[in-house]
Amino acid sequence: MPVICPVSREPFSPSPPPSLSLGVAVCEREGSPPFAEASFIRRLAAAGPRHGLRVFAFSPWTLDEESGTVTAWLPAGSSWSRETVPAPSLVYDRAWPGDPLQRRRFRSGLRRLQGSGRARAALLNGRLPGKLGVFRVLKADARTASLLPPTAEYEGPDSLADWLSRHNGAAFLKPSNGSKGRRVIAVSRHPDDPERLRVRGRNGANVPFRIEKLPAGEALGRIDRAIGGRPYIMQPYLDLRGPTGESFDMRVLMQRDGNGGWTEAGIAARIGRFGSVTSNLHGGGTAANASDYLRDLFGDSESASLLGEMRRAARDVIGRLEGSYGIFCELGLDFGIDRSGRLWFLEANTKPGRASMACAGESAAASAVERPLAYARYILLRPPGRVFHEFDPM
Structure with missing residues (x-):
């Protein structure tokens, strides 16, 4: 008997065919697990059959253009096994390149995957430019x-x-293309010696x-030497x-969702360690x-009012970003609230983590x-002619 997807209400097989596959793009690394976010990807792979999908992790540079296959990582008990599988038709980018060389290799692999006649794939989530572009x-x-x-x-x-x-002797500097709170700098005039x-x-x-x-x-x-020519x-x-x-921050x-509409997964407060200039969970928050x-x-x-204002602001930000950069699958939107209760938009993340959502409820x-x-x-089951993402590796 076919199983019915609880969201889309379309029948699918509990053992999804290879044509309905979602490849989670990662950057392989030494050790175990062999890539970042392994526990999250394991949960995706376990949940995939409920949506008629075969989910696996892979590095785009493993694409064999002649056969149209990639080398996939699949859960095998408490470990992972490697297997050659057909290239996915949809790619969920969860890669965190560790250095410029790995970043170039990853982006080159995405371009080959997008351009390959036998393994042409689409990107599940859109991409944003740097923080300055988003701000503008x-x-x-x-x-x-x-x-x-x-x-x-x-x-x-x-x-x-x-x-x-011009700003009361204080500034907060962020890398335009940074993430997870790395390389941020807070500078202020010392209260005991303004010079x-x-x-x-x-x-x-x-x-x-x-x-x-x-x-x-x-x-x-x-500070200038630490920035080192990076856009900030x-x-x-x-x-x-x-x-x-x-x-x-929030x-x-x-x-x-499964009908293509936006919905709120949750809102969480992220609290930094005392004395820290960031609240990111990766930085110990x-x-x-x-x-x-x-x-x-x-x-x-006022708490209820702020949450309502934040939800309206999130919709406005998404509407503006999609109007400029195309459709997104998900976005992590960060807001700050100052001591006066004023809401500030801080940044948008196309690869949002999941850890903070546990505090928003099961x-x-x-x-x-x-x-x-x-x-x-x-x-994957969209009507013919429906537009969705192709790669634009940055």
């Missing part, structure tokens, strides 16, 4: 412009010095650092702190239920895994 698009829309903190491109020590003079600067942040390995009372010229030079943005150092001085995970956390900060009425955590699969099935 959102700034051009009245609905989203009011959510944005002042933002400018870093153009060397003089640009940062000018920024400090010196305090510099805090995280290095490329996501390890926190703190330097006190550097002469301004020396501090600006060291500068923003005010917003007062995004909780009741005991900890940094925090993660809204938005996903498309923790997650908490958003409603409970905001209620403790602002009370029942339903949110489960949906965070299931919805990409339901949407993948929707894409």
Whole structure:
């Protein structure tokens, strides 16, 4: 008897044919597990048959164009096995290249996969440009412009010095193409000596650092060397702190469902370690239920109002981003709330993590895994002529 998908209500086989396959693109590495996010990918593979999908992990550079196959990783008990399988027709990019060489290899593999006549594939999720590009698009829309903190491109020590003079002696610098809180820098005039600067942040390995009372010229030079030509943005150092001085932000995970519509998977508060300039879980932060956390900060009425404002803002941001960059499967949207209760949009993530959703409830955590699969099935069984993503490796 055919099984009915609970979302799309179309019949499918419990043993999905290879034609209905979702390849989770990863970057292989030494050791076990052989790639990042192995536990999440294992859950995807286990849930795949419920949506009529065969799910496997693979590195795009393993594509054999002559046979149209790739080398896949499949769960095998508590470990993983390798197997040659037909290239997937849909790719879910969850890769985290570890260095520039691996990044080039990964992107080259995606291009070959997209261009191969026998293994042409589509991308489940869209891509965004760097943070500065996203800022410019959102700034051009009245609905989203009011959510944005002042933002400018870093153009060397003089640009940062000018920024400090115009923004109360403080700045927050983020790599335009960064993620997980790596390489962020917070700089401010030292309260005991305005001629010196305090510099805090995280290095490329996501390890926190703190330097006190550097002469301004020396501090600006060291920051410029740390940036090293990478594109960076500068923003005010917003007062995004909780009741005991900890940094925090709000993660809204938005996903498309099995009917192609947007839905909210959950909202979680992400709380940084005391003294940290970031709240990312990868940098040692923790997650908490958003409603409970905001209620403790602002009370029942304002907490409910902020959550409603955040949900409306998330829809506006998604509408503007899709109007410029095409359709997305999911987006992790980060918001800050300052001490006055003002909402700020911080950034959008096309590869959002799942760990914080556990604090949004069991339903949110489960949906965070299931919805990409339901949407993948929707894409693969779409009516003829329906547009969906092809690769645009950046």
